[in-house]
Amino acid sequence: MSTGPTPLPAAGRRRPPRDEVRRALLDAAARTFARQGIDGASLDDVAAAAGFTKGAVYSNFGSKEGLVAALVDDRVSAYLDLGLAAVDDPAATLPERARALGDRLTAASDEQHDWHLLFLQLWQRAVRTGPADDSFVRRHGELRAAVAEAVANHAEQAGTELPLPAASVATLLLALSNGLAIERMTDPAAVPDDLMGRVLALLVGGGTTGTTGGTTGGTGPDQR
Amino acid sequence: MSTGPTPLPAAGRRRPPRDEVRRALLDAAARTFARQGIDGASLDDVAAAAGFTKGAVYSNFGSKEGLVAALVDDRVSAYLDLGLAAVDDPAATLPERARALGDRLTAASDEQHDWHLLFLQLWQRAVRTGPADDSFVRRHGELRAAVAEAVANHAEQAGTELPLPAASVATLLLALSNGLAIERMTDPAAVPDDLMGRVLALLVGGGTTGTTGGTTGGTGPDQR
DNA sequence: GGTATCGGATACCGCTCGGTATCCGATCTC
DNA sequence: GAGATCGGATACCGAGCGGTATCCGATACC
Incomplete structure (x- = not known):
């Protein structure tokens, strides 16, 4: 029920493009930070959620603060x-x-x-x-x-x-x-x-719009 | 040597009443947690802000979680x-x-x-x-x-x-x-x-303007 | 006033985290 | 295809934290 068996690049040997790694890390950071808190989530957590290790984070963002800023x-x-x-x-x-x-x-x-x-x-x-x-x-x-x-x-x-x-x-x-x-x-x-x-x-001045209809209902309150 | 001037009850030798310590710790916790974050503030920080040490916190609340619950x-x-x-x-x-x-x-x-x-x-x-x-x-x-x-x-x-x-x-x-x-x-x-x-x-249906009794007369700079 | 008790102070422990130095393999260049 | 390079993996460190065991002095009790 997580995001799948292996998040992204697997432990495999291929080297993913730079932007792809960045994106994966940013998305994982958004999820992980939201759920565990920015302070509560470690960089290991974030990196693991993206299928990488802490080294990838420091290589792409320099520091935790840099990751947050990019986010x-x-x-x-x-x-x-x-x-x-x-x-x-x-x-x-x-x-x-x-x-x-x-x-x-x-x-x-x-x-x-x-x-x-x-x-x-x-x-x-x-x-x-x-x-x-x-x-x-x-x-x-x-x-x-x-x-x-x-x-x-x-x-x-x-x-x-x-x-x-x-x-x-x-x-x-x-x-x-x-x-x-x-x-x-x-x-x-x-x-x-x-x-x-x-x-x-x-x-915005709609008054008591009980109109749940999609477009302007026939009972349009304010046409002139 | 002098342990330094401590904020509230001084390093003085008197023993403050129990509830007084509790209150001071709760107030200090509210301030410190608000400013540094619950995760970001250590129990040493909280206790120091109240003029006590970590021991007082554990004696009164048992754990950090207990302090938060009391808060x-x-x-x-x-x-x-x-x-x-x-x-x-x-x-x-x-x-x-x-x-x-x-x-x-x-x-x-x-x-x-x-x-x-x-x-x-x-x-x-x-x-x-x-x-x-x-x-x-x-x-x-x-x-x-x-x-x-x-x-x-x-x-x-x-x-x-x-x-x-x-x-x-x-x-x-x-x-x-x-x-x-x-x-x-x-x-x-x-x-x-x-x-x-x-x-x-x-x-609550108060209409468009903020006329709530004796306030602005309603001849505001309204034009069409 | 002597003793028991209570409660905050102190010292210490194990663990986790951010950060760094280094390694190593895949890609790029010629 | 051999070396250069880039980028993520790995190993490691020091600091700071929550938590615990213990100490010690002021109050409470008789």
């Missing part, structure tokens, strides 16, 4: 792309896009599970090391700014007036993404699948 | 009481209570700062050890249930119909508390002081 770079970018892609469907209305984004962010796949676990560890690390010289805080700020811009654009296109500034909506969106993930992992029953989407709809 | 018991209860107290003002309207609770939970004191840092560590621990036999998850569930009941009661008293089920509102409240704390610690400027209160007001 930030790799994962935060991926998360940003994922979120923006979900919002960038120009055919939907604003509340629809809000719901789509919510569903996307709430999608309870193991991938998301691990991501949030990892995210919180990276965030704690960033807070502890102080506000200076930290790539995680910077990346996170970029993500928030991008979301804010997307929200503002969509609101303008839809002709809707937001009940809150776009920047605040972006902050709330990120906060809800993390906060609801926490609640969901603690008790899945406490977080309905559509909760995120409904709240986002409220935040 | 859960001590802190989660305190947090629950704080939240409920903020909501239990029977003189206020529902949105007002929502705002009061939001302000209370957002209050950016160092105490709250450490609390959220500690909370997330305890939560991660609970998620990792599996859903079984964990007091933290159970306590958290009690907290959520209590909040849900308070929300439902207040809504009924106020004659307001909630746009979401009370249980969902409770979940959102906890999620926002954690999520916004995270955003705030990452970038304080991104989370206005009144954001939590305004969102809570939205969640």
